[in-house]
Amino acid sequence: MAKTETTTPAAxxxxxxxxxxPIAALAPAIAWLIPGAGHLIQKRWIRGLLLMACIVxxxxxxxxxxxxxxxxxxxxxxxxxxxxxxxxxxxxxxLGRIFEWGGANITxxxxxxxxxxxxxxxxxxxxAAVDAYHIAIGKKx
Amino acid sequence: MILLLQLSHFSAAALFALFFxxxxxxxxxxxxxxxxxxxxxxxxxxxxxxxxxxxAMWLLHH
Numbered sequence: 777m778a779k780t781e782t783t784t785p786a787a788x789x790x791x792x793x794x795x796x797x798p799i800a801a802l803a804p805a806i807a808w809l810i811p812g813a814g815h816l817i818q819k820r821w822i823r824g825l826l827l828m829a830c831i832v833x834x835x836x837x838x839x840x841x842x843x844x845x846x847x848x849x850x851x852x853x854x855x856x857x858x859x860x861x862x863x864x865x866x867x868x869x870x871l872g873r874i875f876e877w878g879g880a881n882i883t884x885x886x887x888x889x890x891x892x893x894x895x896x897x898x899x900x901x902x903x904a905a906v907d908a909y910h911i912a913i914g915k916k917x
Numbered sequence: 918m919i920l921l922l923q924l925s926h927f928s929a930a931a932l933f934a935l936f937f938x939x940x941x942x943x944x945x946x947x948x949x950x951x952x953x954x955x956x957x958x959x960x961x962x963x964x965x966x967x968x969x970x971x972x973a974m975w976l977l978h979h
Binding site: 826831836886889890897916917 | 920921922923924926929932933936937939940941943944947948
């Protein structure tokens with residue numbers, strides 16, 4: 777008995793392999809390095825500027841609250857996760873490490889908030905980079 | 918760092934909600950209208966959750 781085809785055209789499109797175009801490779805990389813730039817190079821001006829403003833403002837607010845920037849470490853699990861989150865900020869993280877921005881220790885509630893701001897800015901930047909990739913491959917307008 | 922920002926718990930949480938709501942709205946929806954509505958929804962949920970959590974902590978404390 778012949779096997780019938782049950783997949784819908786939409787499902788076939790979703791499972792189809794994605795061609796790795798230069799923009800599909802470049803967009804997430806540049807979006808990680810410079811928040812919002814992945815959208816800007818694809819001419820999503822308002823979205824790109826809003827993402828850039830929010831992520832940069834969040835990172836700077838975190839620093840202004842004396843938040844801590846995590847360094848690579850193999851100690852406490854939360855410290856390792858904090859470093860991974862911070863790394864998501866791309867150039868902001870690199871600049872922060874070069875110029876030794878951020879508080880040394882978390883001693884106040886404000887500094888604790890600041891540390892979370894910096895980590896979440898990195899995580900939001902990763903979301904923005906994934907979104908830029910989805911736009912580049914045509915999955916999103 | 919020259920710039921120092923001292924916010925209350927409420928201000929810090931509200932600013933946090935504003936930033937993540939904008940990013941969530943843009944990245945999680947496809948059309949402009951949906952983005953605005955979802956961003957506003959995320960912000961509203963965060964603010965309501967903050968008030969509820971605040972009152973819950975007050976009740977636990979007293």
